Amino acid sequence: AQRVTQPEKLLSVFKGAPVELKCNYSYSGSPELFWYVQYSRQRLQLLLRHISRESIKGFTADLNKGETSFHLKKPFAQEEDSAMYYCALLTSGTYKYIFGTGTRLKVLA
Amino acid sequence: KAGVTQTPRYLIKTRGQQVTLSCSPISGHRSVSWYQQTPGQGLQFLFEYFSETQRNKGNFPGRFSGRQFSNSRSEMNVSTLELGDSALYLCASTLTGDYIYEQYFGPGTRLTVT
Numbered sequence: 155a156q157r158v159t160q161p162e163k164l165l166s167v168f169k170g171a172p173v174e175l176k177c178n179y180s181y182s183g184s185p186e187l188f189w190y191v192q193y194s195r196q197r198l199q200l201l202l203r204h205i206s207r208e209s210i211k212g213f214t215a216d217l218n219k220g221e222t223s224f225h226l227k228k229p230f231a232q233e234e235d236s237a238m239y240y241c242a243l244l245t246s247g248t249y250k251y252i253f254g255t256g257t258r259l260k261v262l263a
Numbered sequence: 264k265a266g267v268t269q270t271p272r273y274l275i276k277t278r279g280q281q282v283t284l285s286c287s288p289i290s291g292h293r294s295v296s297w298y299q300q301t302p303g304q305g306l307q308f309l310f311e312y313f314s315e316t317q318r319n320k321g322n323f324p325g326r327f328s329g330r331q332f333s334n335s336r337s338e339m340n341v342s343t344l345e346l347g348d349s350a351l352y353l354c355a356s357t358l359t360g361d362y363i364y365e366q367y368f369g370p371g372t373r374l375t376v377t
């Protein structure tokens with residue numbers, strides 16, 4: 155079955171510390187993976203997608219097919235990074251996203 | 264360009280009633296997806312429409328249905344409401360038809376079933 159797992163409901167880090175939000179997926183096909191973010195009182199929005207191999211707001215994510223993971227990383231957390239982060243899998247040919255349950259990141263001053 | 268809009272923003276219904284939620288996508292977007300968001304389950308996919316056709320649906324009972332109009336606006340309907348249907352219902356629109364990429368989300372409709 156296709157599944158996205160985000161093992162941490164809450165992750166608290168201090169400002170300036172590195173951040174890693176974990177995402178593991180289960181999918182037999184070729185995955186398209188995304189990170190979406192929801193800041194307080196804002197809409198859910200795309201943060202980055204693996205196919206673009208880009209860095210957005212200092213965040214990067216590398217697809218590791220061997221470990222079926224797509225962890226989100228940032229070397230130095232900022233207070234404005236505090237938000238809810240969702241990892242999502244797009245199953246090819248189905249037009250269907252599967253979201254993880256989300257991780258709340260709190261960056262402490 | 265106006266973002267995705269959803270109406271109403273809040274709804275309170277009684278168990279057993281039915282409800283219709285509306286979603287207007289970004290102008291030019293032809294794909295609309297619906298999700299149910301709850302604290303314990305996160306976002307769960309309900310269905311996706313493109314050019315008035317449902318292309319995929321999630322694992323929800325038949326009480327959940329939807330449709331899309333020729334102007335790409337979409338509605339979802341929940342019949343015989345249950346307490347467990349209380350959730351935030353999100354819709355998202357996408358520009359492309361052949362391959363969904365970035366989804367643009369609406370603010371959601373908060374449904375409370377009493």
